[in-house]
Amino acid sequence: MKKLLYFPGCTLKTYAKNLEATAIAIAREFGYDLVEMDDWNCCGVVASLTEDDLMHHLAPLRNLIRVQDAGEKEVLVICDMCYNTLKQTNLRVKKNKEDLEKLNSFMDEENDYRCEVEVVHFLEFLKNKVGFEKIKKAVKKALKGIRIMPYYGCMLLRPREVSVDDPEDPFILSELLKILGAEVVEVPYRIECCGSYHTIDMKEVVSRRSYVISMQGIRRGADAIALSCPLCHFNLDRRGKDAEKIYENYRQIPVFYYTQLMAISLGLDIDLCGFEKHAVDPRKLLEERGII
Amino acid sequence: MMKEIEELFRNINLAKEVMELSGENPYDCYQCGTCSASCPFIEEMDLKPDEVIRYVILNRKEVLKSKTIWICASCFECAERCPRDINITKLMEALRQIILRKNVDHTEIEKIGEEEKRTIPQIAFVSLFRKNVG
Numbered sequence: 001m002k003k004l005l006y007f008p009g010c011t012l013k014t015y016a017k018n019l020e021a022t023a024i025a026i027a028r029e030f031g032y033d034l035v036e037m038d039d040w041n042c043c044g045v046v047a048s049l050t051e052d053d054l055m056h057h058l059a060p061l062r063n064l065i066r067v068q069d070a071g072e073k074e075v076l077v078i079c080d081m082c083y084n085t086l087k088q089t090n091l092r093v094k095k096n097k098e099d100l101e102k103l104n105s106f107m108d109e110e111n112d113y114r115c116e117v118e119v120v121h122f123l124e125f126l127k128n129k130v131g132f133e134k135i136k137k138a139v140k141k142a143l144k145g146i147r148i149m150p151y152y153g154c155m156l157l158r159p160r161e162v163s164v165d166d167p168e169d170p171f172i173l174s175e176l177l178k179i180l181g182a183e184v185v186e187v188p189y190r191i192e193c194c195g196s197y198h199t200i201d202m203k204e205v206v207s208r209r210s211y212v213i214s215m216q217g218i219r220r221g222a223d224a225i226a227l228s229c230p231l232c233h234f235n236l237d238r239r240g241k242d243a244e245k246i247y248e249n250y251r252q253i254p255v256f257y258y259t260q261l262m263a264i265s266l267g268l269d270i271d272l273c274g275f276e277k278h279a280v281d282p283r284k285l286l287e288e289r290g291i292i
Numbered sequence: 293m294m295k296e297i298e299e300l301f302r303n304i305n306l307a308k309e310v311m312e313l314s315g316e317n318p319y320d321c322y323q324c325g326t327c328s329a330s331c332p333f334i335e336e337m338d339l340k341p342d343e344v345i346r347y348v349i350l351n352r353k354e355v356l357k358s359k360t361i362w363i364c365a366s367c368f369e370c371a372e373r374c375p376r377d378i379n380i381t382k383l384m385e386a387l388r389q390i391i392l393r394k395n396v397d398h399t400e401i402e403k404i405g406e407e408e409k410r411t412i413p414q415i416a417f418v419s420l421f422r423k424n425v426g
Contacts, residue, residue: 015413045418049385051315158368193367197419
């Protein structure tokens with residue numbers, strides 16, 4: 001087993017335990033042991049966007065320093081928001097030596113950051129390290145007869161410098177879903193924002209977003225949505241379910257993490273998927289199509 | 293609130309502040325509207341993103357009490373597509389920061405309900421506090 005360091009972040013330990021569990025199990029299936037990094041702290045969640053605000057780069061930078069201290073050159077990230085924030089800070093200090101010096105001199109207990117760490121998303125790991133060909137060969141149960149709409153949201157794709165794929169025309173999720181045997185339903189809104197943190201104090205706005213996004217898939221015959229980000233998951237699944245109260249005859253379709261679909265098609269333990277926690281339970285669909 | 297905001301920011305020059313905070317130049321904008329056409333929240337906004345830029349240039353302080361600057365969730369679609377390469381996402385952040393740095397919060401944390409606290413992923417809370425609370 002090859003060991004790989006990963007950064008979990010808060011939501012993988014609470015709302016998205018199933019995302020973490022399935023990702024770890026998938027990696028193990030291909031000979032990689034995901035090791036949780038020591039002493040991690042909040043990633044910062046949103047990147048600091050003002051020129052003078054270096055303070056908010058401290059949290060992500062501390063995590064990168066801990067990766068460096070562990071003697072690693074790479075850190076795997078599963079949550080899209082963590083990925084985006086860690087990567088944006090990494091790029092800022094790599095490009096801007098003056099900022100790096102300031103941040104390094106501000107931190108007393110940490111070693112200086114040497115800019116040698118790379119932030120890698122789990123999807124990139126699957127594509128570039130494991131290889132989609134290898135995944136294809138490992139499929140035990142093809143996702144036949146199920147039409148899935150890939151949804152990327154923002155954090156995987158923008159800003160352009162941190163994108164895991166073409167930010168305007170991403171393909172990585174479709175490619176993966178096709179390998180698993182699913183039929184892919186592409187929609188223009190696959191790269192649009194789910195409503196993000198407005199889910200706290202502007203629930204209806206987010207329900208409308210979920211409705212508009214899901215409807216694009218439903219109109220094209222999608223049975224389900226596959227995505228990566230835990231906040232997108234909450235917004236499309238939970239707030240999408242809430243949208244049933246706003247729009248007559250609207251039925252929210254199930255929302256999967258791509259890792260759950262992989263776990264099923266690789267024949268891993270279905271209990272890892274935590275389907276009972278979803279607002280729209282996907283098991284009914286999977287049973288109907290003879291997948292589980 | 294409008295009076296208060298206008299009073300609070302009477303002496304500032306919006307374009308200058310925004311340029312300093314965001315590193316972006318609003319004068320580069322030629323009002324093509326690509327940002328507004330790309331914005332997924334356009335229907336929830338009172339001012340369109342390209343109007344926000346115009347208001348900044350004209351130093352019209354009403355922009356600071358617009359819904360738009362708070363509806364923007366920093367999805368970066370406008371920034372990705374702007375043909376003048378203006379990072380409008382950063383410009384919106386600058387406008388929020390102008391207000392937050394005067395200790396005027398947009399979200400009242402204590403009003404968040406128990407059910408929300410129990411069910412919503414933490415990343416949503418941290419984002420909300422980072423964006424709406426100074």
